[in-house]
Amino acid sequence: MSASVDVVIPVYNEEDALPVSIPRLCTFLRDNLPNQWRVTIADNASIDGTRAVSESLCRAFPAVNYLYLPEKGRGRALRAAWLGSECDIVSYMDVDLSTDLSHFPALVAELESGSDIAIGSRLSQGSRVTQRSFKREFMSRSYNKLIWSMFFVGFPDAQCGFKAMTRQAAQAIIPSVQNNNWFFDTELLIIAEKRGYRIGVVPVAWQDDPTSTVNVVKTATEDIKGLLRLRFGGIPGVGPPPR
Numbered sequence: 001m002s003a004s005v006d007v008v009i010p011v012y013n014e015e016d017a018l019p020v021s022i023p024r025l026c027t028f029l030r031d032n033l034p035n036q037w038r039v040t041i042a043d044n045a046s047i048d049g050t051r052a053v054s055e056s057l058c059r060a061f062p063a064v065n066y067l068y069l070p071e072k073g074r075g076r077a078l079r080a081a082w083l084g085s086e087c088d089i090v091s092y093m094d095v096d097l098s099t100d101l102s103h104f105p106a107l108v109a110e111l112e113s114g115s116d117i118a119i120g121s122r123l124s125q126g127s128r129v130t131q132r133s134f135k136r137e138f139m140s141r142s143y144n145k146l147i148w149s150m151f152f153v154g155f156p157d158a159q160c161g162f163k164a165m166t167r168q169a170a171q172a173i174i175p176s177v178q179n180n181n182w183f184f185d186t187e188l189l190i191i192a193e194k195r196g197y198r199i200g201v202v203p204v205a206w207q208d209d210p211t212s213t214v215n216v217v218k219t220a221t222e223d224i225k226g227l228l229r230l231r232f233g234g235i236p237g238v239g240p241p242p243r
Helices: 018-032 050-060 074-083 101-112 134-151 167-176 184-194 216-233
Strands: 005-011 037-044 064-069 089-093 117-121 128-130 162-166 199-203 205-207
Touching: 005 018, 005 074, 018 037, 018 050, 018 101, 037 050, 037 074, 050 064, 064 074, 074 089, 074 167, 074 184, 089 101, 089 167, 101 117, 101 162, 101 199, 117 184, 134 184, 134 216, 162 167, 167 184, 184 199, 184 216
Parallel strands: 005 037, 005 089, 037 064, 117 199, 128 205
Antiparallel strands: 089 162, 117 162
16 A cells, blocks of 8 residues: 655745645646645644635645644744654645646655655756746855755755655654754754665756745854754754664
8 A cells, every 4th residue: 555645835824825736736646646645734823814715725625634833933834744644754845836746756756665755856967947046046055065064965955845754754853853944954854864864856847936935044044053053062863764
């Protein structure tokens, strides 16, 4: 029997994007993923109409669930959704579906073939990125080179919002991740690789969202602080990966 898959969409004030992305995502999964699946909208303290829109989508699509968290933080939303999931595989993607959905079955296949974590990469050979500004491209490549120089890790892209992992890996690693915001992904991957978890990489086609409200400077500052904390404070120990 194939593994069950939970696709988490972390959101904050996304009342306009959800009615477009959720039907599109559900249609894709229905037509292209043979696994049993569900979609979880993880709302981290939205103050617009996100809750009403999400509850309406849950009524329209039986496989869609809604999780509300009273505090902000994308990492906090993923932590709660993944640790609370009963599916064999937990995953997430950005609500704007910037990463081409055609790559999602490959993420699942990576895990079913033995990886503990699977990540989409915009920086690998075979990846295609469109409409991305020079500033964002430069900062992304510089950040990932900084990760490599500090920790000598093998994964090429820590920040792509397109990841999946086995439930066993999530249960073992996430309790040791301290960050609850944008650094959550990077911290999780560094801990995982340094503790022997296998990370599969899938090159993806990715289209930048020019309407993104992410504060690049603030996020970069948080990332640098997180890297320094791990480098000089030590990488926490976690249980060995299941084999």
